[in-house]
Amino acid sequence: MENQAIVIGAGAAGLCAAERLLERGIEPLVLEASNRTGGRVHSLEGFADIPIELGAEEVHGPDNAVARLAAASGMDLVHHLTLDDVLRLDGKLVALDQAQRDPDVARACDFIDHLGNYRSENWTAEEFLVRSHFPRRAWHYLDSRLGVEHGTTLDRLAIRGFASYQRGWEARETNYTLAGSYGDLFRPAAERLGARIRLNAAVAAIEWGGDPVVRLFNGGELRCRAVVVTVPLPMLRDRLLHFSPQLPKEKFAAADSIGMDTGMKILLKFKHRFWDETTYFIHTDGFLPQFWAACKGKASASHVLTAFVGGTRAEALDSMGVDPVRFAIEELDEIFGGRLASRSFERGLVADWGSDPYVRGLYSYPTPQTTEASREALARPVEKKLFFAGEATNTHGASGTVHGAMETGWRAAEEVAAVLKG
Numbered sequence: 001m002e003n004q005a006i007v008i009g010a011g012a013a014g015l016c017a018a019e020r021l022l023e024r025g026i027e028p029l030v031l032e033a034s035n036r037t038g039g040r041v042h043s044l045e046g047f048a049d050i051p052i053e054l055g056a057e058e059v060h061g062p063d064n065a066v067a068r069l070a071a072a073s074g075m076d077l078v079h080h081l082t083l084d085d086v087l088r089l090d091g092k093l094v095a096l097d098q099a100q101r102d103p104d105v106a107r108a109c110d111f112i113d114h115l116g117n118y119r120s121e122n123w124t125a126e127e128f129l130v131r132s133h134f135p136r137r138a139w140h141y142l143d144s145r146l147g148v149e150h151g152t153t154l155d156r157l158a159i160r161g162f163a164s165y166q167r168g169w170e171a172r173e174t175n176y177t178l179a180g181s182y183g184d185l186f187r188p189a190a191e192r193l194g195a196r197i198r199l200n201a202a203v204a205a206i207e208w209g210g211d212p213v214v215r216l217f218n219g220g221e222l223r224c225r226a227v228v229v230t231v232p233l234p235m236l237r238d239r240l241l242h243f244s245p246q247l248p249k250e251k252f253a254a255a256d257s258i259g260m261d262t263g264m265k266i267l268l269k270f271k272h273r274f275w276d277e278t279t280y281f282i283h284t285d286g287f288l289p290q291f292w293a294a295c296k297g298k299a300s301a302s303h304v305l306t307a308f309v310g311g312t313r314a315e316a317l318d319s320m321g322v323d324p325v326r327f328a329i330e331e332l333d334e335i336f337g338g339r340l341a342s343r344s345f346e347r348g349l350v351a352d353w354g355s356d357p358y359v360r361g362l363y364s365y366p367t368p369q370t371t372e373a374s375r376e377a378l379a380r381p382v383e384k385k386l387f388f389a390g391e392a393t394n395t396h397g398a399s400g401t402v403h404g405a406m407e408t409g410w411r412a413a414e415e416v417a418a419v420l421k422g
């Protein structure tokens with residue numbers, strides 16, 4: 001069989017698309033710009049005694065595509081209850097169940113719990129909080145639970161878009177991580193596809209006036225009958241992939257209306273654990289809104305805290321030119337006192353997704369400009385030749401997630417099959 005379909009990108013969406021194409025009897029070729037498969041799934045070996053996730057880490061719900069893949073691979077999920085979180089309030093670390101007795105925190109928790117009912121003005125979350133005179137003391141908790149969760153900050157996240165996402169949120173008051181690693185979960189698919197995946201094959205342009213021609217930056221040229229584009233949103237939004245003829249205007253309008261910000265994970269390994277054994281998330285009132293215990297519940301003797309920051313805060317961190325690892329340690333020293341973090345610090349690492357030339361950010365989120373139609377327009381095939389997948393094209397409320405990306409890969413492959421197999 002010839003390459004009937006070219007899949008651009010070997011992340012979760014691209015791998016699922018290629019496997020489903022094969023199942024439908026269509027020969028795929030996956031072109032991946034970087035030197036590895038997985039995209040925003042990237043498990044780092046060697047930093048701790050277990051793989052540490054540089055990209056996706058949580059499984060958002062007990063019954064979705066990732067959870068099912070984990071079950072089929074014999075990999076357990078680790079449960080983390082929101083009540084295991086601690087919150088910094090008035091300069092002290094307080095267990096969340098205690099903190100909830102504070103009226104301002106209780107109001108913030110109540111707001112998150114009932115967010116799914118929000119159908120009013122499409123303000124940013126920040127605008128909503130200002131307009132409703134939301135107590136400032138608890139803003140940082142919302143920043144961590146809402147802003148960071150969406151890879152951005154409250155001044156950019158649209159509250160109505162977030163609410164519809166929240167309605168489809170399966171996990172509720174439980175977070176799940178994998179007992180193994182995300183890398184282990186996707187490695188078998190990459191192995192099955194084998195030589196059908198070409199690494200270091202960055203696509204520069206797609207000419208689709210006739211039968212599609214895909215041009216690589218290294219000068220290669222490949223022909224096929226259908227192209228599945230799974231590149232992250234900024235690659236389309238910032239016109240980094242060239243289309244000839246140009247894509248319909250609605251495609252760019254959709255890409256422009258959806259947010260995806262720069263951001264990073266800061267990994268910090270310590271000789272000793274100075275946080276409580278039961279703690280998973282630490283919601284802080286500092287500049288970095290949250291840290292979590294990356295090895296909690298796993299078969300590990302390592303002590304790793306991960307900080308996560310996106311949106312305007314990540315941009316500020318970049319522009320200040322500070323060392324993020326040093327900065328995070330200083331924040332932890334302030335939070336825990338006694339220079340506990342500095343004294344126990346062993347090594348640090350920054351996974352800066354904004355500087356990855358083929359990702360350019362964290363994951364997509366709704367802005368006030370994002371409408372119900374935005375993601376549908378982004379996902380819509382063009383002239384039975386170009387098909388679109390990737391987390392940002394998920395129209396079922398699972399954008400910004402791995403399971404959402406997988407669903408789009410399968411959906412795009414079925415669209416290709418419907419055209420090529422009639």
Ligand SMILES: Cc1cc2nc3c(=O)[nH]c(=O)nc-3n(C[C@H](O)[C@H](O)[C@H](O)COP(=O)(O)OP(=O)(O)OC[C@H]3O[C@@H](n4cnc5c(N)ncnc54)[C@H](O)[C@@H]3O)c2cc1C
Pocket residue numbers: 008009010011012013014031032033034037038039040041054055056057058059060201202203204230231232235241264265353358359361362363389390391392399400401402403405
């Ligand atoms: C720090 C971080 C934390 C996250 N945490 C979670 C989490 O806890 N839970 C969760 O469910 N999700 C999480 N996500 C989101 C999740 O990782 C993504 O939604 C999902 O992995 C996206 O898959 P994808 O296939 O759509 O895109 P990607 O994985 O980005 O794949 C796209 C691929 O296209 C390639 N590419 C780009 N341009 C070109 C080109 N021109 N030519 C060829 N190839 C190209 C890229 O190199 C990349 O490999 C997180 C993401 C990040 C960054």
